[in-house]
Amino acid sequence: MLRRLRPAIPLVLAALASLPALAEDSSRYNRISLHAEASREIAHDLMRVTLYAEAQHKDPGQLAGDITRTLNGAVERARQVAGVKVSLGNRNSYPVYEDQGRRIVAWRERAELRLESADFAALSQLSADLLGELRIADMRFAIADATRKKGEDALLQDAVQAFGERAQLATRALGGSGYKLVSLNLGSSGVVPPPFARVAMAKTLDHEAGAPAPEIEAGSSQVSVSADGVIEVQMP
Template identity: 85%
Template structure:
């Protein structure tokens, strides 16, 4: 007697294929969302100064030439100071109108020079020396990328430990016998700068040519790593 074979229909095959997915999507209970954070104050080890040249003239070509010569002289001088990174910033010009706002009477141009260094004393002195031709636009302090990464690597471990301790305490509070880690994400919470302004330091430097170098107090910023995750508490 011949044996009979019955082919499965596409509908049956689709149902069989979805069984593992249905098993994975089964509801999970006793899941708790937790958050922990590790942070520390890190001293600023990078100084950034923005200087600028600004002038006004009736002839835009002569104005641009004067600004360029001023910047070139400052760049040449800055390049002679070891450990100082030199780059050009924004440069723009705009027309100046008469009182009626109808006729252009002059052009005004501004160009920036940006300096960066880990040697605060050298950059402070250079900035003071350049005040004969340029003006201080901005001064700020930061954490170098290498320093930030080194500290974030340590903070990452601290954040994971803090998350584990919080998970243990939560499990204990709920009367659980243990927990499973469902998910965990680690994120940098960013750098929180100091709350005090930099204006006083900038004004003290922005003097006539020959001004003394400013005493530097770089301060620090807070760097933090946040751990966000979900645990599943196992009940006895």
């Protein structure tokens, strides 16, 4: 009688060993992924202008000296304006050829000066004043890091709340009695204004060298915080 029962024992053990796997599969049942987002418009509070000096000369040494003197003069003037951050950008030179590229007849050099400030009026006027020696390559507006972080912190709670509301809606739609949060990831993003808006302002200043700086509309960007996660719906 005992010999007949022995073969059944491995089957029972195998069935018991499979219970954790079945429980694990069951715990993943009715898991769904959800996405929620909160966003708001935040006004730009930072202005960045890139100006450049460009010239051509047969003597590369003299050319480099002329460009350096022009930049140094602009930097000195810019540093006298309170609240303006000054830095040098890209600088490069290249040969100018004639005779179908067989002979170098001159050298051309270009160097950038980058200005940044939260005082739009002061930076706009400074840029206009420097147009006697420099030209404008680019003007753009942005949200300062501290302002963006403050806005994202305020949106984070809204995004989490929106995710919870969507989770409850999904639970009711499935006929569940509740849900458990399995995972939740939070992320942020910003939308940059169209490039043509920046170029238009740069051209306006560039064509009116020596004239008073025009009024500036800095605009705004939409800052968003997203919540992506997985919930497990509990069925009654």
